[in-house]
Amino acid sequence: MHRSERKQARPDGKGLHPRNLHNQGYDFPSLANSYPPLAAYVNTNAHGNLSIDFTDPLAVKTLNAALLKHFYNIIDWDIPEGALCPPIPGRVDYIHYIAELLGIDEPASHPAYTRPKIALLDIGTGANGIYPLLACQIYGWDCVGSDINSRSLENVAAIIANNPKLKGRFILRRQPEKNHIFEGIIQAEEFFDVSVCNPPFHASQDEALKGSLRKLNNLARNRGEKTTVSTSPTLNFGGLEAELWCKGGEKMFLKKLIKESHLFSSQCRWFTSLISKIDNVKPAKKLIRKLGATDIREIEMKQGNKVTRILAWTFI
Known part of the structure; x- marks a missing residue:
């Protein structure tokens, strides 16, 4: 097969994916009806619209729980x-x-949907397990979530236990070696259609804190507030070590991910990862090409003013 490479724009040129159920924003009354605890956090903002305080971690977490229950039966x-x-x-x-x-x-909810047997591997599923949860509920895929943090996996195990339909469809595996990604997780003779990953994008806890401060201040400006958060913020973005930061940050993690993907090139059809920093795209693609990938895709995603990218590659 000849090597190919392409950059894919969003289908509608802007905003969320056309299939995304959240394209029209949040219907807070409906969400609060489905998940009553959300009502305590909903207020009228400076623009006269119903909203929550997105700098309040409990409000954001409660909104997530409402969205997952209302739209995805989690x-x-x-x-x-x-x-x-x-x-x-x-x-x-x-x-x-x-x-x-x-x-x-x-x-899977579409009347014409015929369920293919798809296996997804989530590298660094964290304490939220969000990608496998959504993949199971939206498309009916079988998923494995891996993480180095046993406490994170225990939390996801509790979520799975509370949702019996996920049993046997969402499996957890602990990565025992901090220097490995796929090794120790992908088993002999096992094959995945795709792997997903949201890499830790900071190089240290201090860098992660500064990034969260910027986000909080941007949210405040968007609400028309003049106050500035400077120290000891309540971080709605959160993030334990290995979720938000690692040695070398996103760039070094991607390098490790790509190199190890080559070792498992026959056991996964597509390897993918989010890339938050555009400067990391070019060196990542260069390394992928060097290792002999047969196809590389760069997919842009946009939410509000934020643009992120999915980098996908295959050796098959």
Whole structure:
């Protein structure tokens, strides 16, 4: 097969994926009706619209629990204090773009949907387990979630236990070696259609804190507030070590991920990863080409003013 490489724009040129159920924003009354605890956090903002305080970690976590119950029939979702609280619409986008990459045109709820047998591996599933949860519920895939943190896996195990339909479809594996990614997780003779990953993108806890401060201040400015958060913020973005930061940050993690993917090139059809920093795209693609990938895709995603990218590659 000849080597090919392409950059894919969003299908509609802007905003979330067309299949994303969150394209029209949040219907807070409906969400609060489905998940009553959310009502305590909903207020009218400075623009006269119903919203929550997105700098309040409990409000954001409660919104996530409401979204997961209302749209995806996932109950009792929770994360421990300090764990990464993922933005659900953006995580849903990743899954839809991966489905497109695999040639799947409809979600499982569509009347014409014929369920293919798809196996997904989530590298660094964290305490939230969000990608496998969504992949199981939207497309009916079978998923494995791996993580180095046993406490994170215990939390996801509790979520799975509270949702019996996930039993046997979402399996957890602990990575015992901090210097390995796929090794010790992908078993002999096992094959995955796709792997997903949201790499730790900071090189240290201090760098992660500064990044979260910037996000909090941006949120405050968007609400028209003049106050500035400077120290000891309550971080709605959260993130334990290995979720938000690692030695060398996103660039070094991607290098390790790509190199190890080559060792398992016959056991996974597509390897994919989010890349938050555009400067890391070019060196990542260069390394992938050097290792002999037969196809490379760069897929842009946008949520609000934020643009992130999925990098996908295959050796098959």
